Amino acid sequence: MQSPPAETKPAPSGQPLFAYVGAGLKEPVTGLAALYEAQTGIKVELTFNNSGALLSQAETAKKGDIYMPGGKPFVETAQKKGIIEKVVGPVAYHVPAIITPKGNPAGIKDVRDLARPGLKLVLPDKEATAIGKNAFKTFAQLGISAAVEKNILASVETMPKVPAMIAMGQGDAGIAEYSSIAHDQDRLEVIEIDPAVNVIDEIPCASLTFSNQKERAQDFLEFVQKEGPGVFKKFGFKVPQP
Incomplete structure (x- = not known):
């Protein structure tokens, strides 16, 4: 008797998620985006630059879903500007x-x-x-x-x-x-650098207030919180202990 074909998850309708990502996080976040797409069928388009330039870009364009800079202070600045919906992290540490x-x-x-x-x-x-x-x-x-x-x-x-x-x-x-x-x-x-003087930053992941896919953005945040530390660790980053 022939086995039934394996069930495949249909690709969701709608636009991909769009994420602004710090340039120093390119490898792990590219890996996370590919893993998320494989699991959900939802594509995550990534743009990379320094965290400050990305914040200016997001604020000006008022488009996009995710902001993942290299450090928490950039998210705090974005919160003061009123463009952050939710934040998770730290996903890893910027050392x-x-x-x-x-x-x-x-x-x-x-x-x-x-x-x-x-x-x-x-x-x-x-x-x-x-x-x-x-x-x-x-x-x-x-x-x-x-x-x-x-x-x-x-x-x-x-x-x-x-x-x-x-x-x-x-x-x-x-x-x-x-x-x-x-x-x-x-x-x-x-x-x-001696930990007594080194300034180590948390790497957060945040959703943006002007996202038109807030449920998907929230789902991606939860995915990054769960899977992010393991992926970042593979690329040599220091991560929170479980």
Whole structure:
């Protein structure tokens, strides 16, 4: 007797969800979106940029369903602007770390070393990116902001550009997400920043007030809260303990 065909879930009608996502979260969120589509049939279109630019884009367009920046302060700013419906998280943590070329030729051992005269640093923008904003909070705590500023070779608009430039030999060190060398360990090294001074951010996921698919957006938030930590962990991010 022939087995009945496996039941398949029909693709839902309607538009895909649209999500504004921090550039440093590209790999795990792309994975989450693919997993969500496989489970539900609902496509999630993603646009990536620095968290500040995405907030401006969402506020101006007044379109879209999901906002997932690299840090909680950007969601708090969006809440003050009245464009956030619901928030879940933390899905994972955004942990600043020092990135150097393989072998650490400049001999950097501590975040205070970034103030050493003559170093060439590649840093994420201190206003537009979550990692850059938090790195400068650490520099301010230590009283080294001015000295670090003098060493900046390049201030880049998205965090993933930091390891890319350091891997190409364009700088002695940079600040990036702890997970950012996961695929390039032959060319890069990571030096953790002392937790006593490091400013670690929560990565949230939020729905937007002007979404015209609020039930689906809420369903996606619940999915990200449940599945997100496991996916982020696979990409080297530090995540909440169960």
